[in-house]
Amino acid sequence: MSVLELDTPARTEPHPGPRIRRRRLPGRAWQRWISPLVLVLAWQVASTTGLLPVRLLAAPSTIAATAVDLVQAGTLPTAIAVSLQRVLIGFAAGAIAGVGLALAAGLSRRGENAIDPIMQMLRALPFFGLIPLFILWFGIGEAPKVLLVALAVSFPLYLNTFAGIRGVDGKLAEVARTVGLGRTQLIRHIVLPGALPQTLVGLRQSLGVAWLALIVAEQVNANAGLGYMINDAREFLRTDVIVVGLLVYSALGLLTDALVRLLERRALTWRREFLAR
Amino acid sequence: MATRVPGPLTGTAAPAVAAVEGLTRRFGERTVLDRLDLEITRGEFIALLGRSGSGKSTLLRALAGLDDEAEGGLSVTGSVAVAFQEPRLVPWKRVHANVTLGLAVPDAKDRADAALAEVGLTERAGAWPLTLSGGEAQRASLARALVRDPDLLLLDEPFSALDALTRITIHQLVLHLWSVHRPAVLLVTHDVDEALLLADRVLVLDRGCIAHESAVPAPRPRHRDHPDLVSLRTTLLAALGVSPEGTT
Numbered sequence: 001m002s003v004l005e006l007d008t009p010a011r012t013e014p015h016p017g018p019r020i021r022r023r024r025l026p027g028r029a030w031q032r033w034i035s036p037l038v039l040v041l042a043w044q045v046a047s048t049t050g051l052l053p054v055r056l057l058a059a060p061s062t063i064a065a066t067a068v069d070l071v072q073a074g075t076l077p078t079a080i081a082v083s084l085q086r087v088l089i090g091f092a093a094g095a096i097a098g099v100g101l102a103l104a105a106g107l108s109r110r111g112e113n114a115i116d117p118i119m120q121m122l123r124a125l126p127f128f129g130l131i132p133l134f135i136l137w138f139g140i141g142e143a144p145k146v147l148l149v150a151l152a153v154s155f156p157l158y159l160n161t162f163a164g165i166r167g168v169d170g171k172l173a174e175v176a177r178t179v180g181l182g183r184t185q186l187i188r189h190i191v192l193p194g195a196l197p198q199t200l201v202g203l204r205q206s207l208g209v210a211w212l213a214l215i216v217a218e219q220v221n222a223n224a225g226l227g228y229m230i231n232d233a234r235e236f237l238r239t240d241v242i243v244v245g246l247l248v249y250s251a252l253g254l255l256t257d258a259l260v261r262l263l264e265r266r267a268l269t270w271r272r273e274f275l276a277r
Numbered sequence: 278m279a280t281r282v283p284g285p286l287t288g289t290a291a292p293a294v295a296a297v298e299g300l301t302r303r304f305g306e307r308t309v310l311d312r313l314d315l316e317i318t319r320g321e322f323i324a325l326l327g328r329s330g331s332g333k334s335t336l337l338r339a340l341a342g343l344d345d346e347a348e349g350g351l352s353v354t355g356s357v358a359v360a361f362q363e364p365r366l367v368p369w370k371r372v373h374a375n376v377t378l379g380l381a382v383p384d385a386k387d388r389a390d391a392a393l394a395e396v397g398l399t400e401r402a403g404a405w406p407l408t409l410s411g412g413e414a415q416r417a418s419l420a421r422a423l424v425r426d427p428d429l430l431l432l433d434e435p436f437s438a439l440d441a442l443t444r445i446t447i448h449q450l451v452l453h454l455w456s457v458h459r460p461a462v463l464l465v466t467h468d469v470d471e472a473l474l475l476a477d478r479v480l481v482l483d484r485g486c487i488a489h490e491s492a493v494p495a496p497r498p499r500h501r502d503h504p505d506l507v508s509l510r511t512t513l514l515a516a517l518g519v520s521p522e523g524t525t
Contacts, residue, residue, distance in 0.1 A: 178342070179425070181378070193369045270369045
């Protein structure tokens with residue numbers, strides 16, 4: 001709906017329900033498009049009259065034309081494919097690590113003692129600050145980029161899943177005990193589903209961070225991908241290409257966020273019906 | 278630690294479902310249960326009264342096997358089921374799945390259907406627990422306990438959060454279920470009228486011991502103005518340390 005939503009997912013709780021209540025009257029919806037359109041129009045006018053020089057920012061019309069060119073030339077699809085691949089691999093690795101560690105720490109006291117202190121210490125590290133080390137360790141190929149994404153993804157998922165497991169209602173665990181559930185069944189029927197809402201909060205946060213980590217990693221050194229395309233454009237003062245790259249980043253961010261929302265809606269039906277009442 | 282003996286009962290005229298001997302439970306310095314003795318006979322309906330903090334729920338939790346730190350003798354013969362004050366339904370399982378939770382028998386589904394029908398919740402079997410009303414949730418909780426066909430049914434103030442009208446309906450439902458299935462029932466409550474309305478035997482717990490015990494011989498259905506119940510109420514209130522002024 002708006003680019004602003006890119007900032008919000010990290011902070012919002014997974015309450016898919018209230019969206020229903022937030023729905024606006026259809027007759028008024030177009031009014032929300034006025035101010036963005038006016039802004040783009042003003043931008044176009046400023047560019048055409050020379051008020052806004054091309055070396056600072058290209059005109060919207062130029063940007064649109066460039067986008068079409070980049071798609072037709074195959075540059076943009078290739079760049080997107082490369083970046084998407086980095087995010088997906090990094091995300092998968094980070095998610096497996098984050099959730100796996102959270103399970104190990106959340107389900108046993110010994111696991112917590114072994115894992116949690118280290119995770120809490122590492123969490124305090126500014127992970128973008130690790131880039132120089134990553135370059136020293138892994139060179140300038142795909143590995144440091146993917147690993148940076150993985151690292152960024154693993155922490156929100158670890159913290160939220162761990163908190164989710166520990167936040168499961170002890171009274172339900174007592175019920176499980178009175179109906180004779182064993183430990184494995186307790187984890188399967190009570191603990192994991194109980195931790196799921198918080199894990200999904202972590203998932204949304206981690207996807208937001210994943211794109212951020214990718215953008216930073218691709219700025220540093222890359223010979224393919226969206227970040228490479230943007231950096232390359234900077235060399236030639238192609239502000240139009242830079243803006244196209246940025247727009248694609250935000251579109252991809254919105255897309256993945258929408259996917260998580262869809263997942264939330266399917267996984268948390270038991271909550272939605274309650275909230276929708 | 279308390280011991281539990283599974284298996285069928287044999288023989289004697291009044292076989293005990295649960296026997297508690299010298300049960301003691303301390304929380305730090307505080308002794309909540311102090312060498313408590315209690316025998317629960319098969320099929321009897323006991324109400325356990327007491328002020329808050331008198332140890333009622335502690336005793337119930339020990340009987341339910343939820344307390345590993347109670348000392349003394351505790352033997353429960355046969356199966357136990359619990360319905361708690363809050364229904365404690367698992368919110369991410371539909372009502373039917375809540376009833377069959379942990380039920381490892383081949384005909385679990387049919388038994389759950391039957392239990393839900395008995396408590397009048399057949400139509401809500403597919404509902405999410407969060408969409409149930411308080412009364413419906415408590416019915417589902419009762420169905421979850423009943424479906425296990427318990428020898429001992431522990432009820433931990435399951436009516437206290439219900440509105441007055443729903444409470445009357447659920448009282449009748451519990452009595453009906455009890456008369457059909459005949460489990461021994463231990464009902465923890467702080468409501469003297471509720472105890473007199475439902476139970477065969479009323480116990481008053483005070484300072485960790487059973488301080489008073491009354492049989493309630495009045496036939497069911499009972500009316501709260503029945504003369505036997507009126508005099509018993511006065512006795513029980515006195516045992517609970519409440520002056521019966523203003524009551525008739």
